[in-house]
Amino acid sequence: MDLKNKVAYITGGSKGIGFGVAEKLLKAGMRVAISGRTLKTTEQAAQYLGDSQNVLALESDVTKLSDEKAAIEKILDTWGQLDVVLANAGVGHFAPIDQMSDEQWHQMINTNLNGVFHTLKASVEALKKSKGYYMTLASLAGTNFFASGAGYNATKFGVVGFTQAAMLDLRKYDIKVSTIMPGSVATHFNGNEPDEKDAWKIQPEDIGELVLDLLKMHPRTLPSKIEVRPSRPDKK
Template sequence: MKDLKNKVAYITGGTKGIGFGVAQALLSQGMKVAISGRSQKSVDEALKDFNNVSVLGIVSDVAKMADEKNAISKIMEKWGQVDVVLANAGVGNFAPIDEMTDEEWHQMIDTNLSGVFHSLKASVEALKKSKGYYITLASLAGTNFFANGAGYNASKFGVVGFTQAAMLDLRKYDIKVSTIMPGSVATHFNNHEPDETDAWKIQPEDIGQLVVDLLKMNERTLPSKIEMRPTRPDKK
């Protein structure tokens, strides 16, 4: 996509953090952007911050296929195309496996893993038409396991595997598929409120820049799995 102007992107979990940062980056390139969140309140608050007529806010829980199909339908109704989908919505519950609840496990698997399937399944026909790009937001936790992370690791290992297999399935349609695997990011993830102590971390706008670079990559080349981490980790 040499020229991103007027291309249409859909970003799940786009009301704050990484999704919000990517949306800002794509808007700066002249793209039209739809963002989704699980509540009308979060969507309305994000739209106030964007203050941009090229942003469409949608309430969608990615854990529900019907919600994602509805989101894509609304985007197609408004703009008639979907060129980019960023499956970014995610949750994290961290606890030893003997203490993790059934509810916590299923929330992560349903949102982090099934959610990326729902987003792709709902948008794949539109992406075939546009020869578009599907990007998942995984994590370094998708290749590096750690104590108290069994559920989160399982979901993110799954996202990495799902995305790489989907890439092989869809490239015959000229759909590009990539997964981004960040380390520590300064976001609101897990109820964290970013502040100056997060300055050493990857910032949402850094991931936004990476997404723009991926979209502008020559069509003959596909960076299918990208790891990114802070240059200098915090020393505690």
């Protein structure tokens, strides 16, 4: 894919992995729309990205299909096309299943799982026109279960299954579909404040490089499920 002036949409793009990917795509010459649940946070992120002509800040709650449809419409009204979508928005609550609240369970299901469906449902016709690329941000928790992770595991296992089935549905339209499954990443996820203690982890910009690698791959080849983890564990 020639990336110059191609248009990407990243959900949850105001910080963490989404922000790191946005930075890399902009440097590669792309136009990037980022969304979050509040316009204030995405506008602040857009200012940090520093390329006002090629960054579009959007407010969208991925748990609502109507919000995602409105976001896609705004992107098309602004730039006339959509070539790459990264469904990145996600939340995590970790507790033994007997202590997990109904609210925590449904927030994860609605954001992590329903959200990726809403993002694809809203963007799929535009991606058919551009023969574009749809990516989801899953996790190694989508294949490895762990104690206190029942809700998070359920959503990420679901994201992996959803994405792989969607890949089979959409490749006849020349839409490429992949899921990225990171291990430990230095982000604000689950209340973490990234600092030197996270230096051993994958950095958000590393995921950005991976996304670029996928976009630049020869169109005859599709890495449909990519596991990525720190090269070495934390030296405690």
